[in-house]
Amino acid sequence: MSREFTLQELAQAVQNWCEEHHVLPANGQAAEEITERNIRYYRTLGLLDAPIGNYAKTFLDKDGDIRQVLSTMVSSPEFWSAAAVREKTKSPFELAIGSVRSLRARINQPFQLYNWVTKMGEKMYFYQAPTGFPDKGQYWINTGSLLNRMNFGLALASGRIPGVSFDLAVLNNNHEPESAQAALSIVKNRAASFGIDANRFDKSDIHIHVPAGAIPKDGPSAGVAMFMALTSLLTSRTIRSDTAMTGEISLRGLVLPVGGIKEKVLAAMLAGIKTVMLPARNRRDWDDIPEETRAALQFVWLETVDQALATALAPARVTTDGA
Helix, strand or coil: CCCCCCHHHHHHHHHHHHHHHCCCCCCHHHHHHHHHHHHHHHHHCCCCHHHHHHHHHHHHHCCCCHHHHHHHHHHCHHHHCCCCCCCCCCCHHHHHHHHHHHCCCEECCHHHHHHHHHHCCCCCCCCCCCCCCCCCHHHCCCHHHHHHHHHHHHHHHCCCCCCEECCHHHHCCCCCHHHHHHHHHHHHHCHHHHCCCCCHHHHCCCCCCCCCCCCCCCCCCCHHHHHHHHHHHHHCCCECCCEEECCEECCCCEEECCCCHHHHHHHHHHCCCCEEEEEHHHHHHHHHCCHHHHHHCEEEEECEHHHHHHHHECCCCCCCCCC
């Protein structure tokens, strides 16, 4: 039967688990401080001791499985109470520090982060210790502060916060940086033929995001897709939504063979794709594709990225004066 946990019991449970899993040094005071801080935070959300006890019980029963603890948390009615709903947003300080930590960023000018935290609505030294700034979302849940959250994310991702730097390739376990670099190099070299102002590259920051970046990818299969995405962005020409593509690219614009053709083609068909662009050197995989799938799709075999442009990139829109 579920019961309430005292602070000391929760602290001891955290300490024991951390010792067993070598997460923290065997330090009872540290465990108590961590537990007390979390309890104090949950209480500011309007959560009472009983649901906190449920979280602790899940933590212990599931051997520290954080997903199970989160499931227990979001399933509790207290978590969605009117008093707590606005308080669950990370404070500006938590957002800033969590962001740079997750990026493993190098911080040479901490004052720059302090400025951003202030802009986002949390005046870190506004009140004297020990109370500090009130841990209440009302101070940073407003139009100006939320807008500055977006500006902070954009500035951080584009490397425009002085004294804060990080290596995206390292974050992605050094997988697939070549695809993006090759794609960008090709677009830069052919900027004039694509109608792109060469000065635009000097005036713009280009960030290519690979979802779930911490997960190692299979290979450079996204080369064609990255090239098409960059070209579409810089020429303001859309890519056909019914077309899928795969293929590695070289700096000369050649499309090189990749693996997993059968699986990629089947996935494209299930997604409602009508046209699939594949490396010409993958014709050897044709027999692996089910006959009904081959009949349902149109295939374009690519030797160079120019053929991909001709197939999937929409024509430039022609405007006239007064239109």
